[in-house]
Amino acid sequence: xxxxxxxxxxxxxxxxxxxxxxxxxxxxxxxxxxxxxxxxxxxxxxxxxxxxxxxxxxxxxxxxxxxxxxxxxxxxxxxxxxxxxxxxxxxxxxxxxxxxxxxxxxxxxxxxxxxxxxxxxxxxxxxxxxxxxxxxxxxxxxxxxxxxxxxxxxxxxxxxxxxxxxxxxxxxxxxxxxxxxxxxxxxxxxxxxxxxxxxxxxxxxxxxxxxxxxxxxxxxxxxxxxxxxxxxxxxxxxxxxxxxxxxxxxxxxxxxxxxxxxxxxxxxxxxxxxxxxxxxxxxxxxxxxxxxxxxxxxxxxxxxxxxxxxxxxxxxxxxxxxxxxxxxxxxxxxxxxxxxxxxxxxxxxxxxxxxxxxxxxxxxxxxxxxxxxxxxxxxxxxxxxxxxxxxxxxxxxx
Amino acid sequence: xxxxxxxxxxxxxxxxxxxxxxxxxxxxxxxxxxxxxxxxxxxxxxxxxxxxxxxxxxxxxxxxxxxxxxxxxxxxxxxxxxxxxxxxxxxxxxxxxxxxxxxxxx
Numbered sequence: 001x002x003x004x005x006x007x008x009x010x011x012x013x014x015x016x017x018x019x020x021x022x023x024x025x026x027x028x029x030x031x032x033x034x035x036x037x038x039x040x041x042x043x044x045x046x047x048x049x050x051x052x053x054x055x056x057x058x059x060x061x062x063x064x065x066x067x068x069x070x071x072x073x074x075x076x077x078x079x080x081x082x083x084x085x086x087x088x089x090x091x092x093x094x095x096x097x098x099x100x101x102x103x104x105x106x107x108x109x110x111x112x113x114x115x116x117x118x119x120x121x122x123x124x125x126x127x128x129x130x131x132x133x134x135x136x137x138x139x140x141x142x143x144x145x146x147x148x149x150x151x152x153x154x155x156x157x158x159x160x161x162x163x164x165x166x167x168x169x170x171x172x173x174x175x176x177x178x179x180x181x182x183x184x185x186x187x188x189x190x191x192x193x194x195x196x197x198x199x200x201x202x203x204x205x206x207x208x209x210x211x212x213x214x215x216x217x218x219x220x221x222x223x224x225x226x227x228x229x230x231x232x233x234x235x236x237x238x239x240x241x242x243x244x245x246x247x248x249x250x251x252x253x254x255x256x257x258x259x260x261x262x263x264x265x266x267x268x269x270x271x272x273x274x275x276x277x278x279x280x281x282x283x284x285x286x287x288x289x290x291x292x293x294x295x296x297x298x299x300x301x302x303x304x305x306x307x308x309x310x311x312x313x314x315x316x317x318x319x320x321x322x323x324x325x326x327x328x329x330x331x332x333x334x335x336x337x338x339x340x341x342x343x344x345x346x347x348x349x350x351x352x353x354x355x356x357x358x359x360x361x362x363x364x365x366x367x368x369x370x371x372x373x374x375x376x377x378x379x380x381x382x383x384x385x386x387x388x389x390x391x392x393x394x395x396x397x398x
Numbered sequence: 399x400x401x402x403x404x405x406x407x408x409x410x411x412x413x414x415x416x417x418x419x420x421x422x423x424x425x426x427x428x429x430x431x432x433x434x435x436x437x438x439x440x441x442x443x444x445x446x447x448x449x450x451x452x453x454x455x456x457x458x459x460x461x462x463x464x465x466x467x468x469x470x471x472x473x474x475x476x477x478x479x480x481x482x483x484x485x486x487x488x489x490x491x492x493x494x495x496x497x498x499x500x501x502x503x504x
Binding site for chain 1: 409410411414415416417418419420421422423424425426
């Protein structure tokens with residue numbers, strides 16, 4: 001059994017530590033707040049000889065992901081990290097990495113997009129990468145960020161998946177706050193992730209192959225997209241299988257949808273990332289006062305766990321979704337759209353209200369979450385649902 | 399290994415290789431790109447000094463050489479970019495519109 005060591009560390013420190021333990025052959029990265037300390041601490045570990053990774057310093061995130069794609073096609077285990085404008089600058093390469101079926105693992109420090117310029121947490125950056133074809137995890141805590149990184153390596157390289165994986169953690173809140181984290185010894189982690197043996201490597205001179213070919217009009221482009229859809233569907237099972245195996249090692253259970261207080265809940269909040277902690281805190285207080293309220297946390301955003309989410313929300317009287325990103329002109333934020341779609345097949349219609357919150361690091365006060373729960377109990381008591389999306393906590397006329 | 403694609407017209411998504419990886423090196427040779435050309439290179443053997451600059455710069459490896467001498471152009475793959483004509487120090491290569499008769503050697 002592994003040796004566990006408890007650290008007081010930031011999310012970024014333990015993501016860098018998890019990456020070191022996975023022993024990537026190549027890391028090509030560019031620093032950007034609030035991801036910087038991941039690649040900075042990793043570079044220090046390379047310099048000190050604590051890990052044998054070819055560390056490529058590049059001139060932009062566009063180049064970072066391009067170098068990662070080249071290295072991965074060559075047959076290397078590849079990892080990197082980015083955030084916000086950096087992830088946006090990678091946009092075209094994100095699709096290429098997925099289309100070429102390269103198992104790159106990347107951490108994203110979730111941060112707002114310009115303009116106005118802002119370096120603080122929200123999920124706008126990651127939602128811009130929503131349809132790029134990457135398996136995507138969300139972490140509530142530094143512990144989850146550590147665990148997700150190690151599991152990501154196995155999921156990405158699984159022969160039924162072979163897709164890039166993003167593990168996200170909330171900028172500053174999780175990346176920079178010191179948290180209590182249990183890490184495992186190097187041997188246990190490297191034993192768990194194993195060796196990456198690529199099937200089609202450019203550097204395999206005995207079996208020369210061509211990566212990145214053209215597939216134009218009349219070619220099988222459409223069929224390749226179907227393959228990607230199937231790989232992402234396969235990831236549903238692989239994510240769970242890997243998590244089950246990881247739980248035996250780490251002692252920390254995992255589910256794509258995690259619930260709190262849902263046994264007898266009448267209403268619930270659906271949330272992703274660090275705000276799950278605030279929400280649980282409020283729900284605990286309310287339950288102590290006899291309110292039947294629960295929390296549903298999404299840990300895997302792609303593939304979206306619509307079946308598990310619908311099961312968790314079954315029979316509720318009202319549901320609130322906390323969206324830390326906008327989809328201007330849509331009926332609500334991205335998580336709201338997924339949640340309501342997941343509930344479409346439910347036997348009884350459940351009112352779902354969307355709350356856009358915390359954009360650009362806007363403070364997520366407990367009373368704001370209390371307000372959302374209060375709205376839910378009003379709806380459960382027969383009141384009308386507020387017209388969404390509600391900008392929770394934005395300065396508005398009274 | 400030669401990649402057998404003779405039945406590709408009837409393949410479904412199950413037959414295409416993962417990630418569009420082609421399990422064979424150098425098969426771009428099988429793909430005829432010469433049809434994209436609007437001008438073809440024509441070499442005047444009398445002016446040519448066999449310096450081989452055209453062979454060096456051709457981006458499609460379409461200048462054929464035997465015994466260190468330029469013989470012909472590979473018109474199956476030449477896209478008519480004209481770089482060979484541009485670099486030729488003795489103006490021995492002309493770009494001639496496709497569909498026209500080649501000029502007589504003077």
